[in-house]
Amino acid sequence: MHDIRFIRENPAAFDAGLARRGLAPLSAEILALDKSHRELIVEIEHLQAERKRLSAFVGQLRGLGQHEEAMSFQQDAIEVSKKLKDLEPELDKSKGALTAMLAAIPNLPVDDVPQGADEADNVEVSRWGSPRDFDFAPQDHADFGPALGLDFEGGAKLSGARFTALRGQMARLHRALAQYMLDTQTGANGYEEVNPPLLVRDEALFGTGQLPKFAEDLFRTTDGRWLIPTAEVSLTNLVADQILALDSLPIRMTALTPCFRSEAGSAGRDTRGFIRQHQFEKVELVAIAKPEESEAEHERMCAAAEGILQALGLPYRKMLLCTGDMGFGARKTWDLEVWLPSQATYREISSVSNCGDFQARRMNARYKPEGEKQTRFLHTLNGSGLAVGRTLVAVLENYQQADGSVTVPDVLAPYMGGITKLAPR
CATH class of the missing domain: 3.30.930.10 (Bira Bifunctional Protein; Domain 2)
Incomplete structure (x- = not known):
């Protein structure tokens, strides 16, 4: 398996290693999958934080006896939970696609390995x-x-x-x-x-x-x-x-x-x-x-x-x-x-x-x-x-x-x- 951080920081070197293996460049495709996956993670983390904030606010309002206001914010928390539930399969899918791609790519040769076809x-x-x-x-x-x-x-x-x-x-x-x-x-x-x-x-x-x-x-x-x-x-x-x-x-x-x-x-x-x-x-x-x-x-x-x-x-x-x-x-x-x-x-x-x-x-x-x-x-x-x-x-x-x-x-x-x-x- 390849280090995604290395590919992010050294896309040209990664593609050069693939070229020595006789493979076409893949860093752009990998990094596009990685970007999409990381954006999903950020969005999910934001929604999780929002749900936690709303749940805490609901608890505070109920403690103050403000039940109607609490119900309104609870409904907002429910909507956030629904969004999270919809996004979680997408996260699994994006992670699986990235892992599958990285898992199918051979190891890169070190510098002293001679170039050759067979x-x-x-x-x-x-x-x-x-x-x-x-x-x-x-x-x-x-x-x-x-x-x-x-x-x-x-x-x-x-x-x-x-x-x-x-x-x-x-x-x-x-x-x-x-x-x-x-x-x-x-x-x-x-x-x-x-x-x-x-x-x-x-x-x-x-x-x-x-x-x-x-x-x-x-x-x-x-x-x-x-x-x-x-x-x-x-x-x-x-x-x-x-x-x-x-x-x-x-x-x-x-x-x-x-x-x-x-x-x-x-x-x-x-x-x-x-x-x-x-x-x-x-x-x-x-x-x-x-x-x-x-x-x-x-x-x-x-x-x-x-x-x-x-x-x-x-x-x-x-x-x-x-x-x-x-x-x-x-x-x-x-x-x-x-x-x-x-x-x-x-x-x-x-x-x-x-x-x-x-x-x-x-x-x-x-x-x-x-x-x-x-x-x-x-x-x-x-x-x-x-x-x-x-x-x-x-x-x-x-x-x-x-x-x-x-x-x-x-x-x-x-x-x-x-x-x-x-x-x-």
């Missing part, structure tokens, strides 16, 4: 590791994975396209990856583990920006709740409608959860294999920080995600997303892209975003700076540390052998119960 304009920041030099033609995980326990047919039989069952040693490797990630983020990186609800109300998804704009990308239950598309929704909303103590910041949370996405806007993309699923698991990272600390927290969170890739020995690159490729709620995003030998390219495995106070305004999440009377909105950050399924794909492809087996990365040994290699069944 992923082709993203900027590579760094690379880690070198792609393996295979002495055979590396295969796509979708081709050799079924012999190791990737049951695409079984998943599709149960639930349809983009659902997969993991069996035997493949399920064990998937679990090992998830547990290693969670243990690392809670241990070495100091994130608090949370086991959050997977079903949330409308307010939670509004708070993190998925609603109202992206409802078609979500799954909804018959009782009106929503399946979370990411644990970011549950974790971030744990601070909604709160004023946090200064000494509690920053708050760092992590969760391993299933995630559910309808992928409404991805028809035809990654239809083979385990890369784009309707149900997948992810270790999510969320931080709640003071504004002056959020940039450093962004760096820290990205390093926490990178550390998993480095420990697994998976080559990757770090990308700074351009204005046209950033998510709705982000002001700045880094993507980590892991090397997939079968595609001879890097594919996204984590997005790490600083949302500034955009989500906090929607959630009314605040803190009180030391020595100040007024509260301020917090900054929120989120990232994947990592997406478990895509990491599984990266391990399978980068550690595949000519005989169809897959070597287990050394760092996962404590989680694999003595299994050092996945062999075709």
Whole structure:
């Protein structure tokens, strides 16, 4: 959500930020709605004061025994009350229109985010590791994975396209990856583990920006709740409608959860294999920080995600997303892209975003700076540390052998119960 006071005071800067997002100017339309809304508030406040004055006058006249005069002023008070009753729905309507407009506008990018239209304009920041030099033609995980326990047919039989069952040693490797990630983020990186609800109300998804704009990308239950598309929704909303103590910041949370996405806007993309699923698991990272600390927290969170890739020995690159490729709620995003030998390219495995106070305004999440009377909105950050399924794909492809087996990365040994290699069944 955007700060209406900022738009009032900086309409040109606001429109310039929208232009960087590829959007037309909106400040004039927003300010017209805001002006109308504020005029209604002033009118209502005036009528409320008038009603209070008349009611007090009626009481005084009755106390003096002047009942006829009191009746006249009481009638005036009744007329004022009628006007108020007529105006209150208008006030609700104007407030709703202003809120709806502000809620549909994406966050503004910070200055160092590169200008661009789509992923082709993203900027590579760094690379880690070198792609393996295979002495055979590396295969796509979708081709050799079924012999190791990737049951695409079984998943599709149960639930349809983009659902997969993991069996035997493949399920064990998937679990090992998830547990290693969670243990690392809670241990070495100091994130608090949370086991959050997977079903949330409308307010939670509004708070993190998925609603109202992206409802078609979500799954909804018959009782009106929503399946979370990411644990970011549950974790971030744990601070909604709160004023946090200064000494509690920053708050760092992590969760391993299933995630559910309808992928409404991805028809035809990654239809083979385990890369784009309707149900997948992810270790999510969320931080709640003071504004002056959020940039450093962004760096820290990205390093926490990178550390998993480095420990697994998976080559990757770090990308700074351009204005046209950033998510709705982000002001700045880094993507980590892991090397997939079968595609001879890097594919996204984590997005790490600083949302500034955009989500906090929607959630009314605040803190009180030391020595100040007024509260301020917090900054929120989120990232994947990592997406478990895509990491599984990266391990399978980068550690595949000519005989169809897959070597287990050394760092996962404590989680694999003595299994050092996945062999075709």
